[in-house]
Amino acid sequence: MSDIIKVENLVEVYANGTRAVDGISFSVREGEFFGFLGPNGAGKSTTIKILTTLLKKTSGSAIVADYDIDKDARAIRKMIGFQSQETILDADLTGRENLTLQGHFQRMRGDVLKKRVDELLKLVELSEVADKRVSFYSGGMKKRLDLASALVHKPRLLFLDEPTTGLDPQSRIGMWEHLEELNREEGTTIFLTTQQMEEADKLCHQLAIVDYGHIVVRGSPTELKRQIGGDTIILSLANGDSAAALAERSKQIVSSIQGISKVINIENGLAVYAKNASYLIPDIVRVFDENKIHLASVNFSSPSLDDVFLQYTGRRIRPEELSKKASSSYDWKRVT
């Protein structure tokens, strides 16, 4: 299967000088379920807006299905679907009318369109409320309709910007099932951005972890977690005057314990990596005690993508962070 997305050295600088995307390169194979995992401000939404032709890139190249993003935008629009982070629907129209109109935008018409709309309504379980105005729909229903509207023309490539953020757990699982089915049964390539590691872990064949406009690491979820090389123990040190010196000393002390594969400094403490780390916890506590360093807490986890992020950036992905004012429309600042 060939690459349906090829991005090289993509850069996006906003009018106010922010480097939202700072030279990223990656490719996505057709049929793949690909993810961008990272915190707010990492450049995920910006990248998607560039790839969906909504935002003009500052420099670099982006090829979607062999079409250049700048020269052949029109051709690209015919074969992609996009669901933005905020649900965008026409509240004055019914669910059915929204989908039909979207079909018209994609130059579909007549019976073919009608059948497709019925099919989609059934797929997202909105057939019963299809002829009610969208203003009466619940948040979850709107999100499902929004997804359906991106699928009307059976796009080869589907872009999803944080598709389950804000959904209740049940709706989230339902959405995951829909997406997996879509990718599996229809062969739709899916490019997804998310802050939730469970989502990236569960759905993506391949993913790129992003932070501050850069790709930090790429690979499949399994590969990435394996890179951790074991479990993670998070040690929180009590805050003190000599925090930095303390952290350095603690690092040296811990590294001396047998079986530890890696120790890195993180905010307010250390991240310790080892195989079967739970057995090393007593040794760690003992060694800190002997050196009279106060440990605030000890936390243990099996490898997760958040740990991968932590290992590469020294921070955690924090999904509960307040999102910067996400406008549903794209950023209107442009650099000419």
Added chain:
Amino acid sequence: MVYDALFDTWHLFDRAMKKLLRTPILIFLSIFQALLFLFLFTQIFSKFGSLPGFPAGGYLQFATAGILMFPAITASAQSGNSMVDDINSGYLSKMLVTPVSRPAILLGRLLSDAVMTVIPTGIILVLAYVLGATFATGVPGILLIFITLAFFEVAWSGIGLAAGLATKSQETVTGLGVLIMVPLMFMSTALVPLEFLPDWIQTVSNFNPISYTTNAVRALMSTGFDWNTIIAAYAVLALLTAVTMGATLYQFRKVVK
């Protein structure tokens, strides 16, 4: 390509109409305002009609043409406000991800607003007729009145649309609309015959598209098919359209790729 643009225009027109008709408050406001002005002006200025030098027929006959300008002007802010709505809600970007024809986005909206002026215009005409106004040119003339006002409305919409695209603020579009409307309505022949205006306002009036449009509508009502006046009006409106639509397209290109 042209067929696609027409196809898209039709569906966007359909969408705009559905939205307008499902927000009855907008229609009511437009009708109510028109009736209110008709009533107020004709009552307050009822004795003007008997002033020496005032055109024959009384004030109602004279002012109806001018009052018909109100719904056309207020409806034209609707285009701008709907556009701002679509921009701020993100619906515009949802459209832009599809191959929908870009010109159709503007055309569909303009068409729906032109059509919507029919309702308040029709109601004012009916009411004026009931109150005693006469129509010198009969049904064909009335049809031409509708067309002329629709043309005016489209030309005037460009102001709101350009402002909306530039500022993305409904307050600005509405505010600008009112700010422009009030002085221009009064510094025109809409409500008062030209000779009754002070000299300097007469000069303003002679450059005012509202005057030209009103004169044409008034001629159709009271005089007959005064082609000089009508053609002058259409020429001025064509010029106005070129200017406002030019500004609109310029702003539109800045917002859209």
